Amino acid sequence: MRTGSVIQTFVFLVFCGVLYVSPSLAAPRVEAVLDQKSFALGEFARLSIVVSGGQNDLQLEEPEIENVRLHPRGRTNQISSINGRVSSSLTYNYLVEALAPGRYTIPPFTLHLGAKTLQTAEIDFQVTSQPLQEAEDQSGGGQTKDIAFISASISGEHYPGEVVPVTLKAYFKQNYRIELNSLPRLLADGVIMPELDSRPLQRRENVAGIPYNVLVWQTSLSGIKAGRHTVQFVLDATLLVAGQRNRRTLSPFENGLFDDSLLDHFFAEVERRPIRALSVEHDFTVVPLPEAGRPESFRGAIGDFSLEVVGAPRQVEVGEPITLTMTITGNGNFNNVEAPVFPDSPAWKTYPTTASFVAGSDPSAGTKTFEQAIVARQTGGIEIPPLVLSYFNPDLGKYLTLRSEPIPLQVAESRKKALTTAKGQESGGSGEQPAVEEVAPIRPEPVGQVDDQSQRQFNLAPLHQRAGSFHADLRPFWQKQWFFVCIAACLLAVLFLSFLLYRRNRAAQGADLREKKYKEIERYLQLIEEAQRARNERLFLDRMRTAIQQYMGLLSEREPAAICLSDLKEILGEDSLLIPLFARADAAAYACASLTNDEMERYQQILKTELEKI
Structure with missing residues (x-):
């Protein structure tokens, strides 16, 4: 059983070795592939150098092209097995960028395989200067009519001065970003239109299956003279064309996450192109008013x-x-x-x-x-x-x-006139002149003798019998000299108080800094004393070195860990007793140190005395 397992393992390893060795035994070849032979300035084309066969000891030599840049994007390795036949390929990826429009040729790439040298074929391509051909001019030419146009409902014959209701619609394709530069204007002679509302009705409509954003105005036209007039509406706008963050993305992966056109709207530079939306020309016929039956009013x-x-x-x-x-x-x-x-x-x-x-x-x-x-x-x-x-x-x-x-x-009848008439009749009927009541002359009271009660009753100020003080001029107080003197005195007082407050804050900061330094000295001396009691020479010297660095860092506002022996000589001078202590501790950090108990006590006393002097 164990022997069978060993045999299976051996066969598997042999098979893997064949897979690994077989590709290197195939005849090597190299090929250059450009994904597009024509692209716009500012875009990128993808260039792939595919090496099939041997992959050991490869060296690819890139050519130089005037006004063309090759951006390396790494390489990929692929091994495939089809019907037991194993093949491998190594692909070098580049992005081709042109610096000016024109026709270019990519020279051969040279591949060195040990003693063998292979070359790719030349590739011709063209770079154009216009990436978007959808809005070619400003006058409505090209394909501007497909991007934006205007429609108006005008029909029939009309009379001079008649108000003719008109529905005006401006259509804009939904997949374009457009800014309005003006409201629709009327191009006509002998016809007038009132000013349009700056907030039209907005909606969406489908025209021949294409979705459009539509702006709707309800307006009117009036002919001012008889005749046949040509009416046309025009609207100026700006087409926002994304610079396409480079339409060929810099990513080596096709259709990757960052190839989304949504991100192009946010991160691409926007090119502004003026366009003009036009309506078709309409005939607006104005006929004269009839003379028959015209009333005088x-x-x-x-x-x-x-x-x-x-x-x-x-x-x-x-x-x-x-x-x-x-x-x-x-x-x-x-x-x-x-x-x-x-x-x-x-x-x-x-x-x-x-x-x-x-x-x-x-x-x-x-x-x-x-x-x-x-x-x-x-x-x-x-x-x-x-x-x-x-x-x-x-x-x-x-x-x-x-x-x-x-x-x-x-x-x-007017009451006033009736009263006057009645009085005249009474005096005329008796034959006597109406009696005239004598009115006693009014004697004005002397000034200053007005009753106080009368003044309080009418809420009047008391009358002055004597003239007050006179002034040479009537300048307001902020234009007088004493006012400027007061302002200057106040400013000087504020500056003086600010200076005193600044000095007090600096003194308080200095006291806090000194207190902090003393606390640091005490803490490090305690640590050094602990190392001395433990008879740990290396720890003693390390803490002594750290104490000097920390204190000098507070004193010179430098990074403590960065202070070295030369910095210490610059700060304290060559004759400072801390120099030999720091040098001994610095040397102990890289070599073994040996100190007696008396030496450690002496070093500790010198350190404490010198730090207190500083």
């Missing part, structure tokens, strides 16, 4: 409106103002909607109108309110006459006129 209002007129108060006196409120609601060009004209009449006096506008949810919807003050000149039961608003309805294609209902009022 028409003043350019186009749309669909309603009119409401309110007058308040309903009961007034002659000469009191009445507020007339005219509210016009609907859809249309409110810029051309004017207040209905109050009819001319000797019974009324009118004043100019004031207007206010509240926009609705739709761009062309809203409410415009006019207020006008009117005054009745006659008494009795009168009416505010009907007011007229004429406009053109583009949906019906004709003019319409709105007429308000008359508003009844009750106007009474």
